[in-house]
Amino acid sequence: MNATAEALTGDTGAMSAADLSNRTDLGATVGDVTAKNPRMVCRAVDVYYGDKQAIKSVNLDIGHNEVISMIGPSGCGKSTFLRCLNRMNDTIPAARVTGSIKLDGREILDKGIDVVPLRAQVGMVFQKPNPFPKSIYENVAYGPRIHGITNSKAELDALVETSLTKAGLWKEVKDRLGEPGTGLSGGQQQRLCIARTIAVSPEVILMDEPCSALDPIATAVIEELIDELRENYAIAIVTHSMQQAARVSQRTAYFHLGDLVEVGETDQIFTNPQHKLTEDYITGRFG
Amino acid sequence: MNSAAAPTPATGGADKRVIDYVNASLKRRYAAERRFRALGLTAVALGLLFVTVLFVDIVSKGYTAFQQTYIELAIVFDPEVIDPEGRRDPEALQGADYAKLVRAALKAQFPEVTERQDVRALSAIMSPGAPQQLQQMVQADPGLIGTTRSVWLIANDDVDMVAKGQIDRDLPEADRRVDDRTLAWLDALTAKGQLKKGFNTGFFTNGDSREPELAGIAGALAGTFYTLLLTLSFAFPIGVGAALYLEEFAPKNRLTDLIEVNINNLAAVPSIVFGLLGLAVYINLFGVPRSTPLVGALVLTLMTLPIIIIASRAALKSVPPSIREAALGVGASPLQAQFHHVIPLAMPGMLTGAILGMAHALGETAPLLMIGMIAFIVDVPQGFTDPATVLPVQIFLWADSPERAFVERTSAAIMVLLAFLITMNLTAVLLRRRFERRW
Numbered sequence: 001m002n003a004t005a006e007a008l009t010g011d012t013g014a015m016s017a018a019d020l021s022n023r024t025d026l027g028a029t030v031g032d033v034t035a036k037n038p039r040m041v042c043r044a045v046d047v048y049y050g051d052k053q054a055i056k057s058v059n060l061d062i063g064h065n066e067v068i069s070m071i072g073p074s075g076c077g078k079s080t081f082l083r084c085l086n087r088m089n090d091t092i093p094a095a096r097v098t099g100s101i102k103l104d105g106r107e108i109l110d111k112g113i114d115v116v117p118l119r120a121q122v123g124m125v126f127q128k129p130n131p132f133p134k135s136i137y138e139n140v141a142y143g144p145r146i147h148g149i150t151n152s153k154a155e156l157d158a159l160v161e162t163s164l165t166k167a168g169l170w171k172e173v174k175d176r177l178g179e180p181g182t183g184l185s186g187g188q189q190q191r192l193c194i195a196r197t198i199a200v201s202p203e204v205i206l207m208d209e210p211c212s213a214l215d216p217i218a219t220a221v222i223e224e225l226i227d228e229l230r231e232n233y234a235i236a237i238v239t240h241s242m243q244q245a246a247r248v249s250q251r252t253a254y255f256h257l258g259d260l261v262e263v264g265e266t267d268q269i270f271t272n273p274q275h276k277l278t279e280d281y282i283t284g285r286f287g
Numbered sequence: 288m289n290s291a292a293a294p295t296p297a298t299g300g301a302d303k304r305v306i307d308y309v310n311a312s313l314k315r316r317y318a319a320e321r322r323f324r325a326l327g328l329t330a331v332a333l334g335l336l337f338v339t340v341l342f343v344d345i346v347s348k349g350y351t352a353f354q355q356t357y358i359e360l361a362i363v364f365d366p367e368v369i370d371p372e373g374r375r376d377p378e379a380l381q382g383a384d385y386a387k388l389v390r391a392a393l394k395a396q397f398p399e400v401t402e403r404q405d406v407r408a409l410s411a412i413m414s415p416g417a418p419q420q421l422q423q424m425v426q427a428d429p430g431l432i433g434t435t436r437s438v439w440l441i442a443n444d445d446v447d448m449v450a451k452g453q454i455d456r457d458l459p460e461a462d463r464r465v466d467d468r469t470l471a472w473l474d475a476l477t478a479k480g481q482l483k484k485g486f487n488t489g490f491f492t493n494g495d496s497r498e499p500e501l502a503g504i505a506g507a508l509a510g511t512f513y514t515l516l517l518t519l520s521f522a523f524p525i526g527v528g529a530a531l532y533l534e535e536f537a538p539k540n541r542l543t544d545l546i547e548v549n550i551n552n553l554a555a556v557p558s559i560v561f562g563l564l565g566l567a568v569y570i571n572l573f574g575v576p577r578s579t580p581l582v583g584a585l586v587l588t589l590m591t592l593p594i595i596i597i598a599s600r601a602a603l604k605s606v607p608p609s610i611r612e613a614a615l616g617v618g619a620s621p622l623q624a625q626f627h628h629v630i631p632l633a634m635p636g637m638l639t640g641a642i643l644g645m646a647h648a649l650g651e652t653a654p655l656l657m658i659g660m661i662a663f664i665v666d667v668p669q670g671f672t673d674p675a676t677v678l679p680v681q682i683f684l685w686a687d688s689p690e691r692a693f694v695e696r697t698s699a700a701i702m703v704l705l706a707f708l709i710t711m712n713l714t715a716v717l718l719r720r721r722f723e724r725r726w
Contacts, residue, residue, distance in 0.1 A: 086616070088612070088615065088616070091611075091612070091615065093539055116618050116619070116620050117618065118618075119615060119616060119617065119618040120617070120618035123616065123617065124616040126609065126612065126613065126616070128609060130607075130609040130610060130612070130613040131613075132610065132613065132614070132628060133610070133632065142614075142617065142619075142627070143617035143618060143619075146617075146618070146619055146623055146627075147618060193613070196613075196617060197616070197617065199617075200617055200618060
């Protein structure tokens with residue numbers, strides 16, 4: 001862990017574990033930012049909203065077949081960072097993103113990159129469930145249709161069924177695919193949004209506080225779903241709930257005021273945080 | 288006011304509690320509210336009163352126009368007059384002197400009229416269009432030639448006015464438009480049941496005419512229809528496209544702000560200026576045929592565009608951004624997100640704006656006067672490049688005419704125009720109500 005911190009910051013002075021745990025400065029990230037099987041590699045990512053810097057030089061990997069959760073107090077920039085990964089910050093005129101973000105080795109922050117296929121490869125589930133005001137079938141079929149993924153109606157039907165099954169929604173809606181998606185309950189709507197996202201076969205799924213608008217039972221269903229999806233996708237989830245992060249993720253990243261303060265295995269972060277700020281947050285001293 | 292924030296029920300007595308101050312001010316506050324409500328009610332009542340007065344005035348003047356006076360005469364379809372050569376040649380049938388038949392029938396009806404002046408006055412009770420009625424009958428069925436039929440022919444506008452009581456019979460003869468002997472003939476016909484008022488179908492099927500009894504709004508309606516159709520086809524796509532561009536794709540800079548300010552200003556430009564523009568640019572520069580629905584539509588498009596653009600922008604803004612984000616999130620391009628998701632949701636608002644714009648254009652007169660739609664046009668236009676007039680202009684022309692009978696016809700045309708406007712506005716309101724909050 002120390003070696004990696006050195007390599008990234010160029011700080012060759014050896015720091016003891018005790019020193020690290022007393023650190024309150026926002027210097028280099030503590031912990032291993034890399035993943036075993038990285039899907040996305042972010043280096044020196046800065047985000048500016050006008051003159052204000054929202055994300056400060058963040059390095060992080062998103063690994064395949066694992067869930068990484070991003071936690072931190074309100075306004076620390078975790079959602080902003082998440083939105084960089086599929087360039088949704090492009091829709092905000094004042095936002096400026098610099099640095100390097102690579103998806104499977106290809107740089108996505110280049111000006112010439114077409115964001116349309118990027119967003120098919122890096123899908124997003126939003127905080128408030130936002131199904132299209134169309135039928136359930138149409139919600140899931142829209143993505144594959146515009147990308148031309150399927151060749152026939154039969155294929156499309158099969159894809160819709162598969163996606164809804166993977167999202168754990170098929171049994172509940174298979175008899176009413178023609179009904180509007182907005183007529184479902186909150187938890188069902190969010191699962192529909194997840195089905196919509198996985199219908200285009202992304203490689204990475206980003207989830208921005210997906211359960212914050214749902215009741216505990218719906219939350220439990222979604223968390224189970226995330227665990228199943230982990231087998232096929234790389235998942236990055238932003239969450240306000242530390243319990244959820246502890247339940248659902250394998251790695252956890254702690255953000256504070258735009259800095260990535262600490263990254264590590266979830267167990268280690270929650271039982272033995274290295275940085276003082278992390279410890280303060282986890283023990284509830286602020287945030 | 289007590290500086291203590293919390294009311295102090297314990298101390299009561301000498302100290303005035305906060306709640307006492309509140310209660311003291313209540314009377315004043317409620318009185319102010321009542322006054323305001325009364326003012327609002329008065330304003331609404333006044334508005335309704337004016338609208339009612341307007342409607343009652345127009346309807347009371349106009350409803351009689353939907354009836355027309357007819358006189359029944361026994362017409363002898365004399366072959367000597369209609370078809371002397373007996374070949375049933377269409378040209379001969381067309382050009383025959385049907386007026387002679389009418390005069391003959393009148394003579395048979397009133398054999399005592401012999402003086403030349405009186406005979407002329409007698410023929411004048413029939414409309415100049417009566418011979419044409421006979422012509423159309425014979426052309427449709429040449430078998431009528433040689434027979435004698437009772438035909439209900441259109442009466443002249445003065446007779447019409449007498450029958451409807453618009454001409455005061457009690458005035459001295461010198462001040463009256465219709466003299467005593469004419470009145471005597473009319474009374475005789477009425478007594479025999481040969482004078483009646485029937486539904487004025489000609490009002491809806493005829494084009495304009497100098498004779499009030501033959502004048503109709505068919506030409507104006509056709510012209511209005513063609514003009515509005517073209518206006519909608521031009522204004523709607525351009526307006527929606529402009530709104531879409533300004534809302535979604537335009538960069539947020541000075542130029543865009545300038546465009547927006549100008550569009551809002553355009554909505555306030557006096558409409559006659561657009562007419563002048565149409566005259567100078569469309570007719571003189573581009574040579575678009577004058578007085579046609581085409582040039583009328585081009586001018587009205589300019590006038591309607593600001594309304595449609597502003598309404599469409601409001602509709603687009605009202606779609607929640609989460610829908611757009613969701614579409615972008617699955618990899619739709621910005622244009623796809625707009626067309627597949629945002630526009631369908633904004634469509635009711637856009638349609639409402641379009642209908643309101645059309646209702647606005649329907650009532651416009653001033654710009655169309657400038658481009659020549661004030662001409663006296665008799666034929667019903669058949670296409671977009673035929674000379675035409677529109678309903679508001681027709682009303683304007685008739686309002687200027689001297690004949691008494693045109694007064695009621697003007698009001699009747701206004702009623703038709705108002706009926707269209709009310710229908711269009713009602714449709715817009717119902718559409719808006721129905722599609723509100725669909726998600």
